[in-house]
Amino acid sequence: MPESTIIALNISTLKCPVSFGGDFGILPLDAAPVPDVLSTSVKTKFYALLIPLAGTGELILDGNILEMRRGRVFFINYSQVLRLSASATFRGKLILFTRSFYNLIYTGNRKIKNDTAFSGLPAFSDFRRGDFADFLATVSDITTEASRQQALNRETVCLLLKVTMLKFIRASGGDNYIGFKTNRTLAYVEAFETLVNHNFRQLKRTSEYAEKLNITPNYLNSIVKDRLDLTAEQYIRNRVILEAERLLLNTSLSVTEISFDLGFSDKSHFGKYFRKATGHSPNRFRHKFVNGQ
Template sequence: MTKEWIPNIDIGQDYDASYNDAIIHFDKLGRMADFFGRDMPMHLHSQFCQIHLVKTGKTLFNIDQNNYETNGCAIFYTPPATPHAFLTEPSSPGYVITIHSSFLQTIMSHLDAYRINDSLLMPFCISKETTNSERSSHWDTMSNLFSMLKHEWALNAQYKSQAIEGIVTMIFINMLRLCDAPQVKKQHNYSEVESFRAFSTLVENHFTSQRQTSFYCDQLNMNDSRLHYICKKIANISPKKIINGRALLEAKRLLSHTNMNLTEISYTLGYIDPSYFSRFFIKNVGVSPSEFRQNNRHEQDLTSVETNDY
């Protein structure tokens, strides 16, 4: 069987070379669609998150295992390295902001977003049509912020990059307000947040080869009880479940978006014994890998309408 994988698109290299080293890229939704085509299959951006604002029309957005369908103005947030496909009516106006993960980490550190139910680590959709009336005013603010960003992007003025970063930060804040993220009740010191961030980065880099917490403790120079305490305090989940969860997420992506067979997927994820991997998957997901693939394949068929993404 021919292996397939989800293509990784680098905005600077594959689309706009003038912003090859930029941490933020801003563009019209339709302009990107014209460049990449309106029937682009599932793809990801390994080091970038994205914010899509669609102003009008019906939209279907598939982010990983999540399907979002909206009618009218909506915002879609895609974390870094997350497969997605985006379909909208051909004439729907909107904008796309592509943000490097380094700046996302800066925003999360300033907002301490790790404390807010991992708000910026998971995808979400905000629809104006279904927004609570008490939060509807934030849509006016969001519209103004995108207008400011569009204006600043076109300028060649002093402190342009600082202004753009400030506006994008405000967009993130308003997204969290529209999501009605809960107020922080528990305080975490800076070292705990940095340790959790370092652990998360290590898991992202090594989850296919290292699934024992002892490896991560050695790399972080801390004992197991300390790592467990930090993960439970900040993310309310054990380090072992974080490691296994990352492997399961990758397994779901491979099952949903590729034609790799079970043996190939097992080896890709570092499991030498495919039967052990199957038992691990069934225990944590509740169905076999083949059943999961069968149940989710139809959800990935997004070719029935034109796409305005890339």
């Protein structure tokens, strides 16, 4: 399927029975077939943990066919293309969360300081039986806490989510997990991600970020591609488009106002940039998702 026809999927679109707005959600997968929106190819605008509990099926992630079975937990990254196909007996759970939700609590610990620890994570981890039971216990705690209407439940869920991700990372390789190794390359990539998050409105070229990091654009592209499986330009564009989509779907700002907010010189430049990335004009994107047409 051409990329231009693949819709971008937000957490709010899935209408999770347990959720915190568009930042966090838990979606049970307890009935066949899987939700229609997940049975066609969609591009994620969130992180997710897919946890099969019974039955079998296939997760097609960026064109790779992965077998779903109990004890195998999948990590889904931003801007991946996914599709689910499950047996009639399949049961599972999706935990979905945004960068901002995961970064709600800063612990001071490098290994879990923010979502940059996810760089290079494998698509899935196979848990040993006892470890999987322990993992599910934490997932149950998240579900219980997220269902409560109590003070600080968002913060509590965020901390439990960090525990869940650490258990996933440990199952994928423990202390040898490359994302935990401190080296110059990883430091550059983390600094680049931070710079993009703070400056994407003003700076949209790889060379501008390379200059701030005192490295060449080619080297920046190489290390970002190695760590994130995206070019630096793609990473910058994805951040701009993510913010553009958020403003189009969640505010009443005009397209012209949004274009200026995102640092474009005019509406036309923004429109071309947005269409190249999504296959839709900003107005068409807003109409399609807000009105469901």
